[in-house]
Amino acid sequence: MSLFVTFNDKMSGDFTGEREDDMNRYDEVLVALRRIIRATDMHSRQLSKVSGLTAPQLLILQLLRQHGELTVGEIAHGVNLSQATVTTIIDRLAKRDLVRRERGSSDKRKVFVHLTEAADAVLADAPKPLQDSFIQQFQDLHDWEQTMILSSLERVAYMMDAQHIDASPVLDVGQLDRTDQNH
Amino acid sequence: MSLFVTFNDKMSGDFTGEREDDMNRYDEVLVALRRIIRATDMHSRQLSKVSGLTAPQLLILQLLRQHGELTVGEIAHGVNLSQATVTTIIDRLAKRDLVRRERGSSDKRKVFVHLTEAADAVLADAPKPLQDSFIQQFQDLHDWEQTMILSSLERVAYMMDAQHIDASPVLDVGQLDRTDQNH
DNA sequence: CTCAAATACTTAGAGTTGTAAATATATTTA
């Protein structure tokens, strides 16, 4: 417990630190999430100022560098964005000649995207899609702390992704104690 | 460990599950964060379809209900958004007559925002700003798990918020073991 | 083979979001 007190201390100047006593645990989760989301957003803009690339743009470029050539759909899946979103981002990247589109020859519905030489140059000295300071601090944590944090994040992601509840009534074995809301 | 295996199992169909072996721990953090951010966004849109209110709109309304009357700046601070963002959201809420603006009388720079009667009605049967399914699952966790997750989230938020590094060399006492990056 | 359904992508439209610049008001300094 005392391990984390420091962090709460740091927040006590905040508005949210006024301790609404009607705050549930999950409300605090929400607050933390909003802080994270905002920090992510702000970092993306910071990135954009420094390197000319926003976080999603950078992510997509890096994914392409890893895989060489991907369809729009594959990219969308790879970076966890909708296809429509990827299309618009690719538009911007293409306009700056960092990627090029190529209609599939066998299947003409597909659109393959690949990097240009210009992109390689840009990517060479592009910053990380996460705050350096974050990486720094994260790396300095004990291994078990990193594991714990990562597990927690994955767990939150999983719980927020309601899919697994209504989508697959097949493999629910771990949900038995919760499911009796229905009868 | 085995506690979380289930979650990793569920992800194994994913593109990202292909185990890029050059993936760092923090890259996985990034992936988890993107999943969370996306889930949050999608829930917001879901909310909007069901209740006519997006998550930030709902958050602002709830904050106002708690506090009665707040300035734009206070709201921004309270929900962790920039003032400009709050302004545009208030615009939309005002257009739908859910809030009203009132220029401060003593300090005319300030703009006070308060709910209308219409808002009370809307808020009465508005859903939560977090997925019900998430809340459900979260509540069902053991207390220590909730604590761990919340701590982890707060810790991530804290680490992402680079402020505390360059902004306040004053109150760094808990950062000693990390700060030696400098010398 | 033909038509319906599925797949892949793009377009349209709207909300969220931040930064920077513009406005208006208040406070402080000379």
Next chain:
DNA sequence: TAAATATATTTACAACTCTAAGTATTTGAG
């Protein structure tokens, strides 16, 4: 008090993001 500085909001702008609808192409059923 006048000018400089600080504070509070808004406006302008650009990017991201989704869903839904539209287009093109492929696949499958009959």
